[in-house]
Amino acid sequence: MALTRVSEILKMADEAHTSAIAFICIDYNTAYSVARAAEETNTPAIIMLLWEHNAKMNTMNMKGFAAMARELAQGVKVPIGVHLDHGYDYAEVFRAMNAGFNSVMIDGSAHPLEENIAITKKVTETAHLLGVDVEAELGHVGMAVDHDGDKSDFYTDPAIAERFCRETDCDYLTISIGNAHGVYVETPHLDIARLEEINAATDTPLVLHGGSGIPDEQLEVAFRKGINKFNLGTDFLAAYYQAILDYNASVAGDDNPYKMLDLPMYTQEKLVAFLKTRLALCHF
Numbered sequence: 131m132a133l134t135r136v137s138e139i140l141k142m143a144d145e146a147h148t149s150a151i152a153f154i155c156i157d158y159n160t161a162y163s164v165a166r167a168a169e170e171t172n173t174p175a176i177i178m179l180l181w182e183h184n185a186k187m188n189t190m191n192m193k194g195f196a197a198m199a200r201e202l203a204q205g206v207k208v209p210i211g212v213h214l215d216h217g218y219d220y221a222e223v224f225r226a227m228n229a230g231f232n233s234v235m236i237d238g239s240a241h242p243l244e245e246n247i248a249i250t251k252k253v254t255e256t257a258h259l260l261g262v263d264v265e266a267e268l269g270h271v272g273m274a275v276d277h278d279g280d281k282s283d284f285y286t287d288p289a290i291a292e293r294f295c296r297e298t299d300c301d302y303l304t305i306s307i308g309n310a311h312g313v314y315v316e317t318p319h320l321d322i323a324r325l326e327e328i329n330a331a332t333d334t335p336l337v338l339h340g341g342s343g344i345p346d347e348q349l350e351v352a353f354r355k356g357i358n359k360f361n362l363g364t365d366f367l368a369a370y371y372q373a374i375l376d377y378n379a380s381v382a383g384d385d386n387p388y389k390m391l392d393l394p395m396y397t398q399e400k401l402v403a404f405l406k407t408r409l410a411l412c413h414f
């Protein structure tokens with residue numbers, strides 16, 4: 131299977147009443163670890179680049195990331211997708227398609243509904259000609275630090291979901307049901323009834339962002355009730371950061387410059403161990 135369309139992975143997830151996990155990766159260590167953990171657990175997964183990490187923080191360039199992720203995907207037997215997270219305008223997601231991402235997100239959720247529909251539709255028309263899948267967002271997933279997960283006016287309206295998916299022809303849809311990006315101030319409570327209503331209103335696979343900090347019991351329910359793609363970023367970054375801190379502690383006082391070369395494999399081992407705990411949530 132190797133490099134696989136994200137729409138195909140989500141179809142497999144839907145048929146198994148589970149979710150695939152898309153991990154935000156920032157470099158080779160993170161992307162390699164996702165491919166290896168997926169292979170070792172025989173669980174499909176998605177290597178994902180958050181647009182602003184590339185555009186604003188210079189973690190990697192877009193073409194280099196896509197080429198690296200595609201190569202890693204081709205090197206394993208398990209299905210792996212390559213996705214761009216949160217592109218905000220047509221030009222940016224077009225660049226990502228051109229760079230080799232087989233899936234892109236156009237996030238028009240900050241715009242009024244009709245503008246969100248228009249920009250999403252423009253992206254899907256181009257993407258589908260190129261064989262690229264498109265994720266859209268209806269409602270708005272805000273920031274956990276601002277308590278956005280508690281703001282019900284941000285939540286996805288089930289009554290609009292069917293029309294949005296039909297008119298935009300998006301391949302999967304990000305919804306807002308009490309989730310938010312970043313570190314939650316209090317334990318979030320997903321609006322499962324709303325998820326069920328949205329899932330009943332449309333056949334389009336549904337996506338949950340802001341996955342770090344949602345209790346596993348809630349995730350298990352959400353995966354059964356229609357979430358087929360789950361984005362994880364903050365917890366993965368935290369595992370990476372901790373691994374680097376641990377390595378630094380283990381070599382404290384050692385001024386041998388070649389100790390630098392042991393860092394990648396040290397962090398990869400720790401990341402693979404973390405990723406396996408998250409991939410255990412998937413039941414393909």
Ligand SMILES: [Zn+2]
Pocket residue numbers: 216271311339340361
């Ligand atoms: Zn997001």
